[in-house]
Amino acid sequence: MDSWQALKSDCADCRRCSLCGTRHNLVFGVGREDAELMFIGEGPGEQEDLKGEPFVGPAGKLLDDMLRMIDLDRSMVYIANIVKCRPPGNRDPLGVEQEACAEWLGRQIALCSPKLIVCLGRIAAKAIIDPEFRITRDHGVWYDVGGRRCMATYHPSALLRDAGKRPEAFMDLRSLRKEIRAVCDSI
Numbered sequence: 593m594d595s596w597q598a599l600k601s602d603c604a605d606c607r608r609c610s611l612c613g614t615r616h617n618l619v620f621g622v623g624r625e626d627a628e629l630m631f632i633g634e635g636p637g638e639q640e641d642l643k644g645e646p647f648v649g650p651a652g653k654l655l656d657d658m659l660r661m662i663d664l665d666r667s668m669v670y671i672a673n674i675v676k677c678r679p680p681g682n683r684d685p686l687g688v689e690q691e692a693c694a695e696w697l698g699r700q701i702a703l704c705s706p707k708l709i710v711c712l713g714r715i716a717a718k719a720i721i722d723p724e725f726r727i728t729r730d731h732g733v734w735y736d737v738g739g740r741r742c743m744a745t746y747h748p749s750a751l752l753r754d755a756g757k758r759p760e761a762f763m764d765l766r767s768l769r770k771e772i773r774a775v776c777d778s779i
């Protein structure tokens with residue numbers, strides 16, 4: 593029987609892919625471990641790597657603002673990434689890196705057992721929902737994946753680069769709020 597303690601211990605000094613050689617910190621995940629809603633991003637950036645926490649810095653602040661818009665905060669959700677160590681220069685994580693890291697996220701999802709998963713950005717959406725996922729076309733659509741309701745929206749970093757996408761992201765958040773009301777008990 594798995595546990596958060598066992599998972600954290602197993603993952604703590606992971607060296608399954610080459611990203612271990614350039615990381616400052618492994619960024620495991622943060623939040624409520626029995627949350628009904630989980631957010632999944634692609635991987636740590638520079639600030640996250642330095643602090644060992646997901647979504648800090650400007651993208652993290654925007655994620656906090658997005659949560660506040662639908663009456664949520666970090667203590668009510670769980671936040672994790674596809675890969676736990678920073679790809680150098682913030683490049684996309686390679687397929688082999690995502691595969692090497694998949695067990696950790698799989699165990700996080702199993703232990704948290706969220707009713708809803710929101711993928712933040714293209715990389716997470718391709719890994720969790722559909723390899724053919726296109727974020728500009730498919731964001732905001734709900735999918736059933738392994739018995740859970742999953743949706744993707746733009747990554748906060750993309751919204752910082754292109755503010756023109758924010759109205760679409762706002763509509764995705766409104767859809768999320770509706771879905772929370774429909775299926776969640778504690779948020």
Ligand code: SF4
Binds near residue numbers: 610611676
């Ligand atoms: S990215 Fe994942 S698989 Fe690679 S070293 Fe870090 S924790 Fe291990």
